[in-house]
Amino acid sequence: MNSEPELILPDWPAPQNVRAVCTTRLGGVSLPPWDSLNLGVHVEDEPGHVQTNRQRVADRLGLASNSFGWLSQVHGTEVATLPAEGVPEADGSITDRPGQVCAILTADCLPVLFCNRSGTRVAAAHAGWRGLCSGILEKVAAGFDEPASELLAWLGPAIGPEHFEVGPEVREAFIGYDSRAAGAFSEHGARPGHFMADIYRLGRQRLESAGIEAVFFNSFCTVADSRRFYSYRRDGQTGRMASLIWLES
Template structure:
């Protein structure tokens, strides 16, 4: 059974009514290679297992499963305001409605959770390199409204800088936006013409450029912790974790 020990709780000074969790691969019912807390319905797992895992997460959070805002993530920059009917094609969401959860699924890509310091709005973004480079964080910050300086962010588990090897085209795409992104790439990839990328630093740079200076997290590696995290780059066929944030009526 999923428990608090199967979850990661962000260490950040969020308001008391802001709740957030990130699942690990532990605490669910899925069988290998999706063992065990797989929350992705698109990875080949038994649909009944996925539904049970999602129900367990909602129950632990104390919210109705129908109020969890699952997205059809496509590595883009579209942002939706929750609640919304169906499963929208988007890579970020935000809401000001208590009991309605923003959720992002990942297995190496970077989940970014946001809230404002007054506890009136929360948001979540799927920041794989394509979405991140395309501006998904900027779109989410803009969509949440208000003063970006009053937002804080938490960077959830993602592929770490010692594992994230990318081609020169990825580095070039980021440098076209900001030459300072060069600091997030080192020329020590295992293959010629490849670089090791720090997706956490890239996200911090984009958030800072958007006016968000309070940034926490960003210290785990999904690839290097196989007992704790799913990793698509490490395993290929695998499950998905969820990073979820919501406003509570009972702080």
């Protein structure tokens, strides 16, 4: 519990001045059920533990703790431009200021990091199914000055398709926007009338619809990998990982 934070580095061809990482649950001081690198202040963990964990991440990355643009995430489509006053109620953030960190907290939802090929702007999005279906990824992409073809996106750790069971209303909502979404649902849910959903595929479809062709991802599953990842669906009361992106000063 006293080791350094364990980090995941995106495998994508971002410009050299673009830095991005995703934390795991390893390397912090929080006690069960938040053990150990919980970065969420809203999950009933001891506030002092969360602040210590956040400082550990900042120290590991060589960043000031006040450079992190934490959000109050509400499964919506608001995008905050950073730096901002206080803690914005938003599910996406974007910045062109070097050293300013866009930060997204997740524990099953899909985190998506963005940058432009010129390395002058970065962004992050929290895409639970509601925000994803409502257009959070498209809203973040629209915050860049360049055409979408000049953007790169990386999809971080989220619930895998073998564990994401949803009701018919979720499938209908996505298909109502784009009929291609039907391919991201399979009729193998444990409950009658339910479906297994592939949030990675749904995310890629929405990014491609927005014109972003350079989309990168790994085969993570927050539910299946309990050693590295928090999962709200698996554990209920649990911590949060952070997906972070910034421009080097």
